[in-house]
Amino acid sequence: VSDVLASFVAQLDTYGPLDDSDKAAVLALPVIVRTFLSETYVVRQGDVEGAFLILLRGFATRQKLTGDGARQIVSLDIPGDPLNLPSLFLSSVDHGVLALTNATIASVPRQSAIHLLTTHPAIMQAFLKWALVDASIGREALLNQGRRDAQARVAHFLCEHVARMEARNLIIGGVFTLPLTQEQLGDATGLTAVHVNRMLNKMVASGLIAQKGRSFKIPSIAALRQAGDFRAQYLFL
Amino acid sequence: VSDVLASFVAQLDTYGPLDDSDKAAVLALPVIVRTFLSETYVVRQGDVEGAFLILLRGFATRQKLTGDGARQIVSLDIPGDPLNLPSLFLSSVDHGVLALTNATIASVPRQSAIHLLTTHPAIMQAFLKWALVDASIGREALLNQGRRDAQARVAHFLCEHVARMEARNLIIGGVFTLPLTQEQLGDATGLTAVHVNRMLNKMVASGLIAQKGRSFKIPSIAALRQAGDFRAQYLFL
DNA sequence: CGGTATTTTGAGCAGTGTCAAAGACGGTGG
DNA sequence: CCACCGTCTTTGACACTGCTCAAAATACCG
16 A cells, blocks of 8 residues: 555545544555656547546646547646546546646556545545536636637636645745646637737736746735636535 | 426536435425516625526526626526525625516525535535536636627537526427527627627528518528537536 | 518728747757 | 757748628517
């Protein structure tokens, strides 16, 4: 029994609550730790995936493609996130998973994960909550792309990333790294790389964000939230 | 014990499978049947909702609002759909529910529903699958609004509605009613009512759809699917 | 039959996309 | 440690999709 899943258990517990036997059962799961290079596929869209994956270190996106190859990033995943919950119960994954940075990922055999859930109702319930929150985040993203202008979309995306990172104590000293190119930020907000660039520079000019390479600092999170029409309730943190 | 929930059980079973005692337990749920007039709120965004609601007859949308009042429709719900699954386990609903037509809705006390799930793992699992499919549909909608042009968005939306209605045997003779104004169709696709109008007329002119008032007929579903870049896998029907 | 909501149409415009090129950055091998 | 190379960012000019505003036509409902 190793403790690679310790932080995952902590996450699950916030959706829980789990009792000690539940936690022990998760920690007793057979796990293989795998590493992926940056810019490499973890799961391909349409795969019938065998294992349940949890991101331990690094960043990953979940993304979909249109018929003519345009990309939409549907989630930016951070350490502690499950990467392919749907594949546990659905026949195939409707989206691909791409490692953005070098990433270490815990891989749990599908049958072990399913067995865990069916024998531990509290864990099943925590997974259900996770799925519900994931859907809620998706709905907010839909609102963001459907009804906000370019600057607000980018601001909102940044606010969400900050909020989720902070909830996991992954931001230290107010500075954080956004592990995305501007092209990818466009794919996450329904914009073009060029236009994302203009929006970022505009936001720097107006003092909404401070940016140096891919590391960001937010002078006033309140101001950024206002610019992005961001209210955090939908994250259920 | 009435059978108002019979069709809901049938739906659940497709996500199941449920055994007879599971089904009996659902049917034994205390239910109040309520009716709502068209254009009337069933749940307001942010409500701490007491009851679990299932749409029995009519149509409803789930929708979110931006800070300055723009609306995004995140789901068009049809008979058999649960309307507020998140509120069972999350503290509040992140979106409102609006009856589009006169609607009859089954209302199950929250505690009864929760008790049902925690005592019947198979039902909990079916609800989890439901949540996963709902999230998958949300991701496809995000791709649709982020990366497809106006005509494709409308075509894709129509294809999805047809596919879901057909899966419940709610389309007879190839003609169906879209219970939305063009304004609402715009809110569902991230477009303006005016532009939706132009797209619909263009699609009629090119023979992709036949429309008379709010009733539609699709001459060639294959052609419409092509126009909307629609592949049905993500619905997991 | 009148009133209201919805659809339709037109004209003009704004926001975002496209294309292309230059500049900056970062990683790698020598 | 430096030079090189590929990727990413930045900038400019321009095109175009989809939005705004406004008014007319039509459909729906009591």
